[in-house]
Amino acid sequence: MNLANKLTLIRIFLVPFFLVFIAFRDLTYSTFIATFIFILASLTDKLDGYIARSRNQITRFGKLMDPLADKLLVTSALISLVELHVIPSWAAVIIIAREFAVSGLRTIAASDGTVIAASWWGKIKTVIQIVAIILLLLKVNIGSSKYLTDLVDKHSWMNNFFAIVPTIALYIAVIVTILSGVDYFVKNKGAINTDK
Numbered sequence: 001m002n003l004a005n006k007l008t009l010i011r012i013f014l015v016p017f018f019l020v021f022i023a024f025r026d027l028t029y030s031t032f033i034a035t036f037i038f039i040l041a042s043l044t045d046k047l048d049g050y051i052a053r054s055r056n057q058i059t060r061f062g063k064l065m066d067p068l069a070d071k072l073l074v075t076s077a078l079i080s081l082v083e084l085h086v087i088p089s090w091a092a093v094i095i096i097a098r099e100f101a102v103s104g105l106r107t108i109a110a111s112d113g114t115v116i117a118a119s120w121w122g123k124i125k126t127v128i129q130i131v132a133i134i135l136l137l138l139k140v141n142i143g144s145s146k147y148l149t150d151l152v153d154k155h156s157w158m159n160n161f162f163a164i165v166p167t168i169a170l171y172i173a174v175i176v177t178i179l180s181g182v183d184y185f186v187k188n189k190g191a192i193n194t195d196k
Helices: 003-023 030-054 060-083 089-111 120-144 146-154 156-187
Strands: none
Touching (some): 003 030, 003 060, 030 120, 060 089, 060 120, 120 146
C-alpha cells in the first residue's frame, strides 16, 4: 500500500462527502464545498499517477483501482448534475454506459490474468470529463449565490461563458468518451474470445 495507492483510496473516500454536500445544496456554501471536494479528489488522480510513475510504484492494485476511483467520482457527479437538472440524462447514460462496458472488458481480461491499464485516450477522456464537470458545478454555484448571479449578470462575457462553455465541454466529453470506449475494445478485442 504505497503513497500512490493511498491517494487513490482517498479519492474514493471523498466521494460520499461530495454527495452529501451536493445533496444539501440549499444550505449556505454547500455547493461550494461539494465543488471544492470534487476538485480536490480530481487533483489526487493527477498526483497519484505522477507519484506512481516517478517513484516506480505502479502496481496491479493501482492499475485496477485508479480507473475505478475515477469512474466512481465522475459517475457520482454526473448523476448529481442530472438530479439538479443541469445536464440531460442521455449524456450521463452514455458516459456511464461506456464506463460499465470498459469495466466489463477489464473483468474479462483479468480472468485470463491480463490487466488493462488506462490508455492515452482513457486519460484524455478523464481530464475532459473532469473539466466539464467542474465547469458545470461552477454554473450550479453561480445559480445558488445571489452575489455570484449579480456579478455574472454585470459582465456579459461571464454570462456568455457560463451559458455556453459548460454545455460545449459536456458534449465534447461525451464524444471523447465514446471514442475512448471504441479504442479500448479495438485494442483489446483479443480479450473477448467467444471460444472460451
